[in-house]
Structure formats: C-alpha cells, structure tokens
Amino acid sequence: MDNVLTVRGLKKSYGKQMALAGIDFEVRPGEVFALIGPNGAGKTTTLRIIATLLTPTDGTISFLNHDLHKEPDLVREKISYLPEEAGAYKNMKGLDYLHFMANFYARTPEEEKEFVDRAVEITELGDRLRTKVGTYSKGMTRKILLARALMTRPVLAILDEPTSGLDVLNALEVREIVRRYVKEGTSVLLSSHNMLEIEFLSDRVALIDKGRILDSGTPDELKERHQAKNMEEVFRSSLR
Amino acid sequence: MKRFLNLLKKEIKELVTAQLIISLAFTIILFNFIGQVSRKEVQKAIGVQTISALDMDGSPASQALLKGLESARFKILDQSGKAKEQALEAAKAGDSKLLLVIPAGFGDSLKGLRPSEIETYSFMRTFSLIGARGQIVVGGVISALNNVLSNNFLKDKLPEFDPQSLKNPIKSKDYVVVRDRMAEGSAGTVAGLISQQSLLIPVVLMMIVIYSSQMVISAIAMEKQNKTLETLLTVPIRRTSIITAKMLAAGLVGLLSAGIYMFGFKSFVGGIGEEAARAGAQAGGGGGAAMMRQLGLYFNTSGYIVLGVALFLAILVALAIAMILGVLAEDFRSAQNMIMPLMFMVMIPYFISLFADINTVPLPVKIFILAIPFSHPFLVSQNLYLGNYGLIFGGLAYMLVVFVVLVVFAARVFSSDKILTMKLRFGKKKGATA
Numbered sequence: 001m002d003n004v005l006t007v008r009g010l011k012k013s014y015g016k017q018m019a020l021a022g023i024d025f026e027v028r029p030g031e032v033f034a035l036i037g038p039n040g041a042g043k044t045t046t047l048r049i050i051a052t053l054l055t056p057t058d059g060t061i062s063f064l065n066h067d068l069h070k071e072p073d074l075v076r077e078k079i080s081y082l083p084e085e086a087g088a089y090k091n092m093k094g095l096d097y098l099h100f101m102a103n104f105y106a107r108t109p110e111e112e113k114e115f116v117d118r119a120v121e122i123t124e125l126g127d128r129l130r131t132k133v134g135t136y137s138k139g140m141t142r143k144i145l146l147a148r149a150l151m152t153r154p155v156l157a158i159l160d161e162p163t164s165g166l167d168v169l170n171a172l173e174v175r176e177i178v179r180r181y182v183k184e185g186t187s188v189l190l191s192s193h194n195m196l197e198i199e200f201l202s203d204r205v206a207l208i209d210k211g212r213i214l215d216s217g218t219p220d221e222l223k224e225r226h227q228a229k230n231m232e233e234v235f236r237s238s239l240r
Numbered sequence: 241m242k243r244f245l246n247l248l249k250k251e252i253k254e255l256v257t258a259q260l261i262i263s264l265a266f267t268i269i270l271f272n273f274i275g276q277v278s279r280k281e282v283q284k285a286i287g288v289q290t291i292s293a294l295d296m297d298g299s300p301a302s303q304a305l306l307k308g309l310e311s312a313r314f315k316i317l318d319q320s321g322k323a324k325e326q327a328l329e330a331a332k333a334g335d336s337k338l339l340l341v342i343p344a345g346f347g348d349s350l351k352g353l354r355p356s357e358i359e360t361y362s363f364m365r366t367f368s369l370i371g372a373r374g375q376i377v378v379g380g381v382i383s384a385l386n387n388v389l390s391n392n393f394l395k396d397k398l399p400e401f402d403p404q405s406l407k408n409p410i411k412s413k414d415y416v417v418v419r420d421r422m423a424e425g426s427a428g429t430v431a432g433l434i435s436q437q438s439l440l441i442p443v444v445l446m447m448i449v450i451y452s453s454q455m456v457i458s459a460i461a462m463e464k465q466n467k468t469l470e471t472l473l474t475v476p477i478r479r480t481s482i483i484t485a486k487m488l489a490a491g492l493v494g495l496l497s498a499g500i501y502m503f504g505f506k507s508f509v510g511g512i513g514e515e516a517a518r519a520g521a522q523a524g525g526g527g528g529a530a531m532m533r534q535l536g537l538y539f540n541t542s543g544y545i546v547l548g549v550a551l552f553l554a555i556l557v558a559l560a561i562a563m564i565l566g567v568l569a570e571d572f573r574s575a576q577n578m579i580m581p582l583m584f585m586v587m588i589p590y591f592i593s594l595f596a597d598i599n600t601v602p603l604p605v606k607i608f609i610l611a612i613p614f615s616h617p618f619l620v621s622q623n624l625y626l627g628n629y630g631l632i633f634g635g636l637a638y639m640l641v642v643f644v645v646l647v648v649f650a651a652r653v654f655s656s657d658k659i660l661t662m663k664l665r666f667g668k669k670k671g672a673t674a
Contacts, residue, residue: 014661053660054657073476073478076476086467086470086471089254089466089468103243104246104475
C-alpha cells in the first residue's frame with residue numbers, strides 16, 4: 001500500500017538560521033509515526049510544513065501522491081493539525097465551536113451532525129459543552145481540541161505534543177483516544193518529549209536533532225540498536 | 241461559499257459582543273440626554289426672557305424703550321416705585337436675567353442731544369455661553385433703539401434727507417462668484433457654510449476608520465493571542481476568504497457602529513443647532529441655503545454617490561492597512577498601539593485642510609497630502625463644488641489602486657510563513673520558531 005506521506009530532502013531556513021537540514025521519512029497508512037528530539041530540534045517546523053502553515057526552503061512532500069506545496073487546499077481537506085499551544089475561541093460554547101469547525105469539512109448537514117456527535121463522544125464533556133470554552137480547564141480544552149482534530153476521521157492527524165501540560169489521567173485518556181482512532185484507519189504524525197507516550201503510542205519513531213534525523217525505526221528496533229532498556233536511553237544514546 | 245459564510249458569521253458574532261451593544265446603547269442614551277438638556281437650555285435662551293426694569297424717568301422715551309424690549313420677546317417685570325437697591329434685590333430673588341435701570345432725566349437728555357445712559361445689572365447664575373445670551377440680546381435691542389432714536393432726530397432736524405444715507409454715506413453690495421455662477425452674499429458666509437458642511441466628512445471617516453480598523457487589528461491579534469490562528473489556517477478555506485471575511489465583518493460592524501454614533505451625535509448637535517437655526521429663521525436669516533444653491537454649491541444625487549464611493553474606498557484602504565498591521569501585532573495589547581499610525585494618516589489631511597488650502601500649498605507638501613489615501617474624501621467635496629472632476633476621479637482611482645496593492649500584499653502575507661513569523665519588534669533581533 002502507498003505511503004500516506006512521503007518526505008524527501010526537506011529543508012527549512014529562517015534567514016541564516018537553518019531549522020531543517022534535509023530530512024526524509026514516510027508515514028504509512030494506519031500507523032503512528034513519532035518525531036522525538038530536544039527543544040529546537042526542528043520537530044514543530046516539520047509538522048507546520050506538513051500542516052501547510054510554512055513553506056519549505058527545499059525538498060518534496062507527497063501526500064497521497066499529491067504535491068503538498070502545489071495542492072495545499074486539497075491536502076487541508078484530508079489532514080488535521082493540533083498545535084502544541086492551540087486554543088479554542090473562548091467566547092464560543094463548546095458545542096458551537098465543534099459545529100463551527102465541522103462546517104468547514106462537512107458537505108451536508110447530516111455529515112456535520114455526524115462529525116459533531118463523534119466529537120461529543122470523544123470529549124465526554126456532556127453538558128459542559130453547552131458552556132463557554134473560556135470556562136474550561138486545560139485538560140477539557142485539550143480534549144475538545146483533540147476531538148476537533150479527530151472528528152472528521154482525517155487521513156492524517158498531525159499532533160504536536162498532544163498531551164502537553166496535562167495531568168496523568170487526562171494524558172492517559174488522550175493517548176487512548178488517539179490509539180482508538182488509529183485502529184479505525186487514521187494515520188498519525190506526532191511529536192513529543194514524553195518517552196513513555198512515544199513507547200505507548202508509536203509504531204515507528206524518528207530521532208531528530210539540529211534539523212537532521214539521527215535514527216529511525218520501531219521502538220523495539222531502536223532499543224536493540226542502541227542496546228537500551230527504554231526510549232529515554234535510546235534518546236540519550238543517539239544524541240551523543 | 242458555505243465555508244466563507246461560516247467564517248463570516250463567526251467573525252460578526254465575535255465582534256458584536258454584549259460590551260459593544262451596551263457601549264453603543266449607552267452612547268446613544270448619553271448623546272440624546274445631552275441633546276435634550278442642550279435643547280431645553282437653548283429654548284430657554286432664545287425664548288421669552290424675563291427681565292426686571294426700573295423706570296425712574298417715566299418719560300415717553302423710557303416707555304418707548306421698554307415697549308421696544310417687549311416687542312423683542314422680553315417679559316418685563318416692572319419694578320417702578322422702588323429704590324434701586326430694593327429693585328436689585330427683588331430682581332435677584334426672582335428669575336430675571338437682568339435689571340434694567342432707566343435713570344431720571346433719560347428723556348430730557350435725549351431731547352437735549354446729550355448722551356443718555358441706562359444701567360443694566362446682569363445676574364450670572366451660570367457661566368455657560370447660552371446663559372450669557374440674554375445680555376447680548378439686550379445689547380442688540382439698545383443698538384436698535386439707538387438707531388430709531390437717531391433716525392427720529394435726523395428726520396426732525398433734516399427732513400429732506402434720508403437718515404440712513406446720512407449715517408452711512410457709503411454702501412456696499414457684496415457678490416460672490418464661483419466658476420460661472422454669481423450670487424449676492426459675502427465670501428465669508430460661503431466659506432463658513434462650506435466648512436460647516438465638510439466638517440461631517442472627517443468626523444464620519446474618522447469614526448468608521450477607528451472602529452473598523454480597531455476591529456480588524458484586534459481580530460487578528462486575538463487569533464494570535466488565543467492560539468487559534470494556526471488551526472484556522474489549516475482548515476480547508478482559502479486565505480483570501482479569511483482576509484475577506486475578517487475585513488467584511490469589521491467593515492459591516494464598523495459602519496453600523498459609526499452610524500449609531502453619528503445618529504447619537506446628530507441628536508446631540510441637533511439639540512443646539514435646530515433651535516438656533518429656528519431662531520435664526522425667525523430673525524429673518526436663512527438666506528445661506530438659497531445663496532449656496534444659486535452658486536451651485538450643493539450636492540446632487542451623483543455628488544452624494546461620488547462622495548459615498550470616496551468614503552467607502554477610504555474605509556477599504558484603512559481595513560487593508562489594519563489587516564497588515566494586525567499581522568504585525570503580537571497580541572491584543574500591541575494591537576491597540578498599532579492603530580496609532582493609521583489614525584495619524586487620517587488626521588493629517590484633516591488638520592492641514594483646517595489651516596491651509598491644499599491647492600495652494602507648496603508642491604512637496606501637496607504631493608505628500610495627495611499620497612495619503614485618506615486626503616481624497618476631503619478633497620472630493622471641495623472639488624465637486626469647483627467642478628474639478630479630473631482630480632476627483634484621479635483620487636478615486638488612486639485609492640482603488642492603493643487598496644488592490646494592499647489586499648494583494650495582505651493576501652501574500654497570509655499565504656506565506658510571515659503570518660506566523662512576522663512580528664514588529666522594537667530593539668530586538670528578529671527570530672523564528674523552530
């Protein structure tokens with residue numbers, strides 16, 4: 001089966017500062033591919049380029065055999081992006097926010113209802129969705145944003161630090177939701193600092209630093225290759 | 241279209257907040273209240289005024305003076321028979337605006353051609369300009385009485401001459417010429433009426449520009465501050481649609497807000513203006529409008545359309561500039577400061593037009609003024625009067641070109657990395673997110 005996403009020789013510089021020095025990877029259908037690396041390694045830049053927010057300096061990105069740079073509108077129909085520090089419109093009620101976002105993707109009112117119903121199920125917020133987003137806790141906001149990202153069953157969900165700032169229970173719930181949707185066919189490209197999360201969620205991992213991919217493979221392959229007990233040791237070993 | 245309408249609806253909902261509605265309602269109520277109060281005060285000032293009079297002379301001349309005042313809509317409270325101090329106390333205790341004292345010998349002095357004196361004691365219970373109007377009117381009445389008395393004297397002594405010709409041997413008849421039209425009147429009156437009419441244009445323009453630009457800048461800054469912009473930019477909607485929805489929503493709400501403010505402002509100004517105009521008409525004035533019409537200095541339907549187009553284009557230019565400034569703003573607070581350069585651009589042509597004629601200023605200054613798109617709505621009204629259609633349509637075309645250039649630039653900014661990486665920083669090096 002063809003890759004959902006194929007990235008080749010991706011480079012990005014901001015003036016003289018090189019953020020990505022030429023990276024290659026691919027995301028296969030129904031898999032979770034994770035980018036791990038220290039702060040400033042180029043993870044967010046990579047995700048933002050694939051989410052059509054930034055333009056690459058060089059390299060090619062193919063999404064379902066379409067050139068991402070040439071057909072960004074087509075790509076936006078089939079992807080969803082959850083930024084690390086995303087927010088929702090604070091003056092909107094949770095349910096209104098979900099309807100507003102669903103309206104961009106749904107072709108019919110029935111489809112819009114289907115998307116919103118799915119999001120309501122993901123959030124498990126019940127009647128709280130009838131209150132304004134501005135009154136939500138960080139965990140509740142993150143859940144509604146994740147629900148927004150998954151409600152359309154995108155071909156590729158791009159999740160930047162999906163459990164960032166969440167407590168243990170909320171983080172666990174978010175990981176379970178992601179895992180469930182992957183089983184239903186959505187591919188996921190994520191970045192994280194949390195090695196436990198990486199081991200729990202990811203099918204394959206790429207270690208990135210200073211804009212270059214240092215190593216990649218399944219968590220087991222990497223552990224074996226680096227003779228490490230866990231992903232934290234793999235991380236430390238690959239940065240040396 | 242469905243996606244665009246979805247976004248437009250959200251933008252309008254975000255702008256029309258309870259705070260905005262309360263603020264607009266409060267403004268209307270406030271302006272209306274001030275207008276009502278002012279109207280009552282003006283009515284009082286120009287209505288029948290009560291004054292006290294102490295006639296210590298009792299001659300036909302002093303009676304004529306008091307009758308003259310009565311015919312000039314003054315209610316006279318006669319204090320005859322009292323001493324001056326008693327009359328003063330009585331007048332002060334009542335609601336008289338002033339006490340008029342006609343001393344004994346007033347009539348004899350007039351007969352003997354000696355200057356006759358009367359005394360007035362004004363009771364200043366308020367320091368408002370309208371409150372002092374009573375005294376001004378009394379001055380006018382005394383001047384009219386002086387005129388009548390001197391005419392009577394001249395008629396008596398030199399019956400073969402017209403007293404007016406004796407007093408004013410030189411008369412002037414003033415005419416104003418504008419292009420190929422001529423009317424009787426003074427240039428000062430015409431200039432006054434035109435500046436009164438054109439005052440509304442900068443006020444309307446400034447109101448709308450302030451409101452709409454503030455809304456656009458804040459809308460973008462809030463998206464950045466609340467971290468919703470990144471998500472919005474990845475949903476399947478064209479970037480030009482995002483720009484258009486934000487500009488259209490701000491334009492509509494800005495127009496509505498400015499309209500409501502202008503309505504309130506009109507009821508406030510009308511409180512003073514209408515009554516004063518009514519009083520002017522009663523006094524036999526009101527020839528200004530006829531003179532302006534005779535000179536062709538009025539807007540017909542096409543004139544109003546041209547002026548409307550000029551204002552609309554100026555608003556579009558302001559919104560496009562605001563959109564770009566909004567991208568530069570990091571958060572809501574810096575967005576508040578971003579509005580200042582735009583405000584200066586609107587105010588410069590206004591202030592220059594107050595003190596100088598744009599057509600006669602030195603060439604570099606003229607080029608500078610004409611380069612500011614917001615100068616053109618000001619110039620349109622004057623040029624319409626003067627028939628300078630080349631300048632009018634040149635100005636409209638210039639504004640359209642500036643708008644298109646700005647929108648293309650804004651769309652490019654929105655379609656590029658700059659929407660996320662461009663920030664206006666003072667004294668810091670530019671950086672980027674990795």
